[in-house]
Amino acid sequence: MSILEVKNLHVEVEDTEKKVRKEILKGVNLTIKTGEIHAIMGPNGTGKSTLSETIMGNPHYYVTQGNILIDGESILKMTVDERARKGLFLAMQYPAEIQGVTNVEFLRAAINARRPKDKPVPVTDFLNDLDQNLNLLDMSESMTERYLNQGFSGGEKKRNEILQMLMIKPKFGVLDEIDSGLDIDALKVVSRGINAMRSSSFGALMITHYQRLLNYVVPDVVHVMMDGRIVKDGTSELAKKLEDEGYAGLRDELGLHIKLTDED
Amino acid sequence: MKSDRYQELKHASQLHQEPDWLTAQRLNAFDLIGQLKLPHMQRFAYENWPLTKQRNLVWQDSKEQMLDKQSTANLIQIGETKVQRKFDPRLDKKGVIFADLFAVLKSRPELIKNYLMKQVIKYEENKLTAYHMAYMNCGYVLYLPSNCVINKPIEVDLVQDCTNKNAWIPHILIIAEKGSQVKIVQHLKTIGNEPNTANMVMEVVAKANSHIEISSLEELNKNTLFYFNRRANIAENAHVEWAIGLMNNCDTVGDLDSELIGEGSYANSKAIAITSGKQKVGFNNRVTNRGLHTTGLINQRGVLLDSSKLIFDGIGQIVHGAHGSNADQKNRVLMMSDEAKGDANPLLLIDENDVIAAHAASVGPVDKMQMYYLMSRGISYAKAQRLVIRGFLGAVIDAIPAKNVRQNMIDILERKLIREQNKQH
Ligand SMILES: Nc1ncnc2c1ncn2[C@@H]1O[C@H](COP(=O)(O)OP(=O)(O)OP(=O)(O)O)[C@@H](O)[C@H]1O
Ligand SMILES: [Mg+2]
Numbered sequence: 149m150s151i152l153e154v155k156n157l158h159v160e161v162e163d164t165e166k167k168v169r170k171e172i173l174k175g176v177n178l179t180i181k182t183g184e185i186h187a188i189m190g191p192n193g194t195g196k197s198t199l200s201e202t203i204m205g206n207p208h209y210y211v212t213q214g215n216i217l218i219d220g221e222s223i224l225k226m227t228v229d230e231r232a233r234k235g236l237f238l239a240m241q242y243p244a245e246i247q248g249v250t251n252v253e254f255l256r257a258a259i260n261a262r263r264p265k266d267k268p269v270p271v272t273d274f275l276n277d278l279d280q281n282l283n284l285l286d287m288s289e290s291m292t293e294r295y296l297n298q299g300f301s302g303g304e305k306k307r308n309e310i311l312q313m314l315m316i317k318p319k320f321g322v323l324d325e326i327d328s329g330l331d332i333d334a335l336k337v338v339s340r341g342i343n344a345m346r347s348s349s350f351g352a353l354m355i356t357h358y359q360r361l362l363n364y365v366v367p368d369v370v371h372v373m374m375d376g377r378i379v380k381d382g383t384s385e386l387a388k389k390l391e392d393e394g395y396a397g398l399r400d401e402l403g404l405h406i407k408l409t410d411e412d
Numbered sequence: 413m414k415s416d417r418y419q420e421l422k423h424a425s426q427l428h429q430e431p432d433w434l435t436a437q438r439l440n441a442f443d444l445i446g447q448l449k450l451p452h453m454q455r456f457a458y459e460n461w462p463l464t465k466q467r468n469l470v471w472q473d474s475k476e477q478m479l480d481k482q483s484t485a486n487l488i489q490i491g492e493t494k495v496q497r498k499f500d501p502r503l504d505k506k507g508v509i510f511a512d513l514f515a516v517l518k519s520r521p522e523l524i525k526n527y528l529m530k531q532v533i534k535y536e537e538n539k540l541t542a543y544h545m546a547y548m549n550c551g552y553v554l555y556l557p558s559n560c561v562i563n564k565p566i567e568v569d570l571v572q573d574c575t576n577k578n579a580w581i582p583h584i585l586i587i588a589e590k591g592s593q594v595k596i597v598q599h600l601k602t603i604g605n606e607p608n609t610a611n612m613v614m615e616v617v618a619k620a621n622s623h624i625e626i627s628s629l630e631e632l633n634k635n636t637l638f639y640f641n642r643r644a645n646i647a648e649n650a651h652v653e654w655a656i657g658l659m660n661n662c663d664t665v666g667d668l669d670s671e672l673i674g675e676g677s678y679a680n681s682k683a684i685a686i687t688s689g690k691q692k693v694g695f696n697n698r699v700t701n702r703g704l705h706t707t708g709l710i711n712q713r714g715v716l717l718d719s720s721k722l723i724f725d726g727i728g729q730i731v732h733g734a735h736g737s738n739a740d741q742k743n744r745v746l747m748m749s750d751e752a753k754g755d756a757n758p759l760l761l762i763d764e765n766d767v768i769a770a771h772a773a774s775v776g777p778v779d780k781m782q783m784y785y786l787m788s789r790g791i792s793y794a795k796a797q798r799l800v801i802r803g804f805l806g807a808v809i810d811a812i813p814a815k816n817v818r819q820n821m822i823d824i825l826e827r828k829l830i831r832e833q834n835k836q837h
Contacts, residue, residue: 228787232790249799316790
């Protein structure tokens with residue numbers, strides 16, 4: 149079993165125009181064990197992506213306090229690629245496109261990055277695994293010969309993120325709005341992919357705005373984030389309640405003084 | 413009283429059993445070498461390069477330099493020697509001519525006489541074209557009759573033989589009659605280490621409604637001194653695309669020209685260059701809109717390593733009278749080292765006012781978001797950097813129709829970048 153711990157995490161970002169830093173995460177605590185699926189919900193702009201990017205090590209985000217640990221070891225000083233090789237995976241809201249690098253070559257490079265230099269993944273093993281995962285995600289083989297995310301539709305990019313996760317087999321998957329922009333069928337397919345990862349050696353943190361995803365991938369824990377903090381934990385019932393009542397209700401119930409972005 | 417060199421040249425041409433007109437043309441050109449100027453390059457000094465010094469016209473036999481590894485190319489020349497020609501006989505029957513320049517000189521002398529440095533690139537244009545005409549010693553011809561469509565790319569390997577001292581002066585003539593279509597994939601490389609001049613001229617005649625795609629992967633040796641001049645004359649509604657990969661290790665000066673002469677003609681001129689060591693490369697990529705409603709696109713990418721220098725000018729010119737024309741160019745260079753000097757200047761010369769012209773130039777670092785994405789999958793900084801650079805060059809790599817050549821280009825790129833990265837760490 150592995151544990152991903154976020155302890156009292158404070159994070160600032162720099163406003164590129166005003167050149168001033170502002171605090172986005174104001175003390176986040178979170179513990180995810182392999183075998184568990186966690187969901188985070190929360191209003192726009194509360195810091196959900198900031199949390200996932202900070203876990204991955206995106207250099208735009210500055211940790212000012214607190215720690216992030218995998219199995220007790222702090223990863224804050226690790227580079228992005230080191231964190232990935234420690235077992236972290238981030239399915240991004242906006243995956244980059246790279247012309248000239250095929251999807252399949254990229255996948256192989258990612259897998260081989262985790263192996264000794266002189267022991268690359270055997271071609272047949274790789275291709276078998278790829279075939280299986282393509283099948284699972286209803287993706288055609290031709291997608292793998294295309295350039296990385298180049299010209300992929302929004303939904304195809306999301307599927308491709310899940311394909312990478314299935315191939316790389318991380319310990320922890322952070323999925324930032326993997327369900328946004330997916331049609332109903334694609335949502336089922338992507339959920340199938342995530343469920344296929346479910347095992348005692350995989351844990352996930354899913355960020356979502358919609359309860360629908362949680363019908364397909366039933367979480368063990370649901371967290372609500374508001375204004376840079378996790379304000380409530382619950383089961384999937386909590387997600388259903390939020391869907392019905394919105395965030396304002398929960399805020400008032402908790403007696404928080406936070407302005408939601410769509411309120412005037 | 414003519415000089416010894418003149419007599420030697422005359423003698424060599426006659427010994428080679430060349431027709432009188434060719435000997436005469438060589439000798440006319442010879443007389444011009446001393447009188448003409450070097451081609452003009454902005455902010456790129458190369459006056460001291462010995463580009464016209466080697467003055468022997470000899471045909472060496474390079475058969476024994478045959479490479480072990482079997483190339484699939486349709487035509488292979490090593491030095492001045494043809495070592496392989498594999499071509500669909502049905503195309504021969506249709507009237508396609510595809511052979512060694514001097515073989516075609518024997519079988520279809522009038523074709524060569526009509527075009528050779530008379531219509532597209534004239535030998536009297538500058539010192540280096542004159543030198544080329546005087547001493548040209550190899551090359552090939554591709555002639556497509558009207559409406560002949562060849563789908564499979566034609567691959568040509570041209571190998572500079574530097575196991576001996578001898579200038580390498582290939583001449584390439586491509587004539588596409590009306591409505592014909594072809595893709596050509598060239599691969600230039602060097603064997604041996606003798607310092608030699610390479611002077612390549614490529615003339616392309618794209619007649620009405622023809623469609624020609626030319627890609628070229630080039631990896632000449634560092635001891636070579638390379639001049640090239642490639643130009644296409646493009647007639648009504650004809651379409652020419654270039655994808656030139658200058659992966660050479662040698663000092664290079666060159667011109668790539670597309671002349672949009674006919675109404676509705678189109679050119680897309682893509683080029684990439686990777687420079688390393690103390691290499692100096694100066695290169696003009698020029699598209700000239702002359703006809704009505706013509707479209708000229710330039711897309712150039714350069715990657716500079718070490719203390720190399722790369723001047724990569726895109727020159728779009730819309731000539732008076734070319735109404736309704738469109739010119740666009742994108743020039744970008746990536747500096748991988750502080751000592752490198754590079755520029756990708758878009759120059760736009762417009763004589764008309766109802767034309768659309770745009771340009772963009774940038775000199776910048778490696779794309780950060782792409783780096784982050786790749787590294788978030790566990791890929792190391794160095795490997796991610798190489799993949800991002802490949803992405804940066806993607807538009808040209810992608811335009812090469814032959815998969816093996818594309819892969820070859822990628823491999824060369826990887827090797828160069830790994831060498832550079834190892835130096836930095
Ligand atoms: N790189 C950045 N530069 C400047 N501001 C940023 C940056 N990243 C995040 N922010 C700001 O931090 C706040 C939190 O953003 P974040 O993307 O984490 O929200 P979120 O909870 O993911 O919202 P959403 O539900 O809309 O995706 C926002 O006000 C946002 O504008
Ligand atoms: Mg977000």
